[in-house]
Amino acid sequence: MLLAATSARAQYAAQSGTPLVDVTGYVIDATVQPARHSLAATAQVTFTPTADLPTASFVLHDALRVQKVADASGNAIPGERGPNDTLLLTPATPLVKGQSYTWTFTYAGQLDGSATSGPVPGLTLAKIDADTSYLLYGGAWFPMDGYLTDRFTATLHITVPSGYTVVGSGAVAISKTDASGMREYDFAWTKPSFPGTILVGKWVDVPDPQAANIHLYVSPAHQKAAEGSYGTSALDEFAFFTSTFGEPPSNTLNIVELPNGTVPAYWAPGIAAIASAHIGGGNDARLLANTIAHQWWSAEVSPATLNDAWITNGMCTYAELLYLEYQDGEGALANAIQDVAAGALAYDTTPLTSAGRLGAFSPQFQSMTFEKGAMVFHMLRWVMGNDSFNKALQAVLTEYAGKDVSTAQFEKAAEAHTQQNLVPFFAEWLDGTGAPDFKTKWDVYRLGNGKGFRTVGAIEQQLDLLNMPVDVRIETQGKTVNHVVQVVGNSTPFDIETFGEPSRISIDPDWHVLKDTPDMQVRVDILRGQQKAAQGDVAGALAEYQAALKVNPQSSLASFRMGELLFAQHDYQAAVNAYRDALSGDNQPKWTEAWSHIEIGKIFDITGQRDRAVNEYRQALETHDNTSGAMNEARHDIQVPYKLPGAGS
Structure with a gap:
């Protein structure tokens, strides 16, 4: 998860070695x-x-x-x-x-x-x-x-x-x-x-009634959220991380509302500071989880140099995903990991172990250490298994409590808790760049005497040095069979028997491995466009969205983001066209439908077409999708015509 993004020069000199x-x-x-x-x-x-x-x-x-x-x-x-x-x-x-x-x-x-x-x-x-x-x-x-x-x-x-x-x-x-x-x-x-x-x-000081050690310092506008679901999330997350990682450096946690206009979130020992715009919304608990996780993976154990920051930043993002998995199950993790993978690939041109030269607040450093770092942990968990992975994390937190840890030290701790040779893994994902694009070809043979079927094929990908276990899923009329294949090099054969006749074969369907597929490239282009839009680079953002649409002309998300950007520029006709394209696209993610109708309605309100605006708001309500408060927004705009911020009455 990005805590700041700026294209300006590096914040401080790169910390590639010991400070003087x-x-x-x-x-x-x-x-x-x-x-x-x-x-x-x-x-x-x-x-x-x-x-x-x-x-x-x-x-x-x-x-x-x-x-x-x-x-x-x-x-x-x-x-x-x-x-x-x-x-x-x-x-x-x-x-x-x-x-x-x-x-x-x-x-x-x-x-x-x-x-x-x-x-x-x-x-x-x-x-x-x-x-x-x-x-x-x-x-x-x-x-x-x-x-x-x-x-x-x-x-x-x-x-x-x-x-x-x-x-x-x-x-x-x-x-x-x-x-x-x-x-x-x-x-x-x-x-x-x-x-x-x-x-x-x-602020209003909102103590947690279930935990005297947790306080929320918020504006009156967010007092209700602090006393309700947001405060509950804070307590649950702090308890989950304590049970997962051990005692934090401080048993007191102060969650403080920051004004908008600075970073979305910031941490210090005993402090999780969150910007106003990210308190009380539908997905705000994830940013809070990421920020709270810094109590262990930054305050308690810190990187030896900024080249090692993938350990702490990446683990905070992965801790956020571990909490999501704990709350909502493996399916929620599998969905969320694809967004993290897009961030991991957004600036994947420098090895993680050289990230320190980029500057701590550059978008490249943030994307690499938080998102790609999280993907390294996700893949390491897949390679090691849950039990060994958790023991390795506990060992690092115990051995380096109150100290810094280097990449070499982390690798040694991980290898101490597995019988596997992890050198190829770390060489690929820490010292290299790029991700595989898996493709497969296969033939199915019927076995005699009613014994079922044999699928013989190969997994192909472009990274010559890749050495990773990859899940092959074969769907049959009877049941689904999962078989792990150790992929080595450009082409790896597999031979799998099933009782039922295979109807579909998927490679790494649950996203255990970072992959650079055409669909993922669309996500990457959209993400880079959002980051450039946040930096005020309108032309650059439009170019990224257009690149995404070139790969997938039906991408509702790319069209929606383009509509957002054009709306902000007051190019209303072009914005409406983009939102209409989103509505006629692949409807992924689903929330683009409701919000496209709402944004078109707002444009109609601005341009004095109230009846048409109300019709769009009603169509938004018909989706029954309340992502980011869409239903509440539509109901409000039906009652009160939308006006641009700062516009007169």
């Missing part, structure tokens, strides 16, 4: 003034150089002006701003490898959410506002290094005006309001992790 500065701890005193959008802070940073260095480099949000940097003796350390929000500091004497240093940074500035500032251009990760303020770890609101890989402890003293609540990682103590109307929240996280996120707001 190993930060071990912070003590930060910060005052947040929401009405002024301002932050004033002093940060004591304790670090150890990993090599002899004449200078030290940290990342600090470029909207924050550094007033002074001093060493432990109070001596000023000169420095200058470098590219990409870096701060270059030159002490009087070179830093010595392995020696611990503590420097104090004094800085201040306004974090008003300007898209032109911050470590990831176009993506706001640190913003102070009158309603809700968020200082995400990735926003570099304090001097940092080794994003997602350099574990640290933190003691944070955050002062805010009375009336605001502050959420952070670790045990919290709250002072009384002082004479100036300010009060201090003190947080202490003593286990090395990533406790660098602070959230400030005027």
Whole structure:
């Protein structure tokens, strides 16, 4: 699942090796003034150089002006701003490898959410506002290094005006309001992790009545959802992951509503922050599950470098799917895995073990580490079997608790829990790119004396080095037979006997293996189109949707997404044409029918054709498909004519 997408330059330098500065701890005193959008802070940073260095480099949000940097003796350390929000500091004497240093940074500035500032251009990760303020770890609101890989402890003293609540990682103590109307929240996280996120707001605090350790901090608009199904999902997911992975780094979980306009979700130890648009909807529990899973697969065990981030990011996405399977069965997992496979193939041009050079917030890095990483775990589970797979995950969480783990270490742990040689598996899926497109040919022979039938054939695919077990399903009038064939190379024979005469043969019907089929290519093109549309690249998005329609002219989803894009551009006639194409297409997924009628109705309302609009809304109701609240939307629009956001009465 993508947590952010931007085509801008990489957020930080690629973490392909050991950072030159190993930060071990912070003590930060910060005052947040929401009405002024301002932050004033002093940060004591304790670090150890990993090599002899004449200078030290940290990342600090470029909207924050550094007033002074001093060493432990109070001596000023000169420095200058470098590219990409870096701060270059030159002490009087070179830093010595392995020696611990503590420097104090004094800085201040306004974090008003300007898209032109911050470590990831176009993506706001640190913003102070009158309603809700968020200082995400990735926003570099304090001097940092080794994003997602350099574990640290933190003691944070955050002062805010009375009336605001502050959420952070670790045990919290709250002072009384002082004479100036300010009060201090003190947080202490003593286990090395990533406790660098602070959230400030005027939320409703919704404690879970069944679990005192779970709190939901939401806006009044989402209080009902927090008290109902969304809160129930949070409790169930936290309990499921605890039973599956063991105790989390913190038994307290704060779920906090983020404003829209930043990432869809973010995590910190003891925190799952979710954007407003993703709270209370039909599929929002999946994003919540993915975010909660980071408590184990990021906060508890982290990647040694960003080249190893497929382990944690991929496992969080797969944990989301494991919960879906637990709730709704194997069929739900089989359906969902195809969407994940599309994400895995969207940017499959770089091996997973080289992903660190792409930048932590690039769409390529996100797609590869989250979606392809999840597919690696899904396939590994198929290869190892459930029991061995689960034992391997438990072993990694136990052995590397509070530490980082490398790909080589993970591979060793997996091999320790199976009798199989996993070198070919990891070489194919971690060090290579591409996915097979399985094809088959076969002949059926009748066996004598009423003994049934023999199907003799071969599985063919284009990857010469592939070595994977693949399920062959033969459907007969009597029963369905599943037979696992170890596919090696371009062509692998099979010989399967059945009692009934075969009527259909399917290769990997349950999607145990990542495949690049023509249908999957349509999904990939549509996904890339959605990502380009989110980045404002209209021409690029249209080109991707057109590529999908070239492969499958009947794709309702491709036509619907094209209609969405054209509607947003106010090209109403072209949008209606695209929605009509969706209605006359393959009706996959089914929800495109209801929503195409609704969107056409909205266009009729905008263009003053109310009777035609109502007719479309009624046709939407006739589908009885309430995906993403379609029925509720149609009923509302029948009663109240649709108007463009911001349009006058």
